Amino acid sequence: MRELSLSDWSSAAKELRSAAFVSAAGVRHDGGTDRFLRKLESVPSVVVVSGECDASALALLATATLGFVTDDVAVSVDADTVLALGLTSSLPAAVGAVPARALLFGGTLDAAPLRDSGLARRGDPAAARVDSPGAALVVRSLRVAARSTAEQAREYDAELRQLS
Known part of the structure; x- marks a missing residue:
């Protein structure tokens, strides 16, 4: 399984071809986010999100085959990023309507609500086998x-x- 560090959405999209283990620290939406997410949707993936992120972290976790978050994650949810990434449809598809609303209107989210909603798993991401x-x-x-x-x-x- 290929290991990618998601520091630049566009560069990572070019490298994403098959099963991937993606480390995403402090992710923020930019012009390459949509392309990366479209490619990620078609490959088996394990994604680990950490640090201070915007709502693109929710899109990343909803798109991944298996998503994990570290205890230091903090996801700020703003309407512009939510709408730009289509999270009002993709997040309910991933976790259900009620948990999605709780996440989208939760302000700044830490690891607990992300795990409780099912968007992120508990456990050791290195043990996850999607390849x-x-x-x-x-x-x-x-x-x-x-x-x-x-x-x-x-x-x-x-x-x-x-x-x-």
Whole structure:
């Protein structure tokens, strides 16, 4: 699994090609955020967010296959970044409507609400395994299932199984 340090969204997007372990300290939204998130959506990933971040940390955690936060994380949520990143739709899809509202209207968030909402996991990120041979297919299936009926998701899974 490739290790990336997310200090520049655009540079990281160029390096992101397959399963990745992403360290994101003090992330802030900029012109490269959307491109990186689109690429991250299609690969198995473990993301660890730390430090003082803006709402782009929420988008990063919602997009990752598995997200973790350190105890020193502080995410400030502002309307402009929330709207720029489409978090009013992607966050409810990731954690549900009620937890998403609690996060979006929570002001500055520390590790506890991020973990309690399910957006970030507890545990050792180094132990997370998303680089198995079938992981990429499972990631694709999860993305489709989030936007599908149960029947559509089952049909897509059957198609994916035929591809592998």
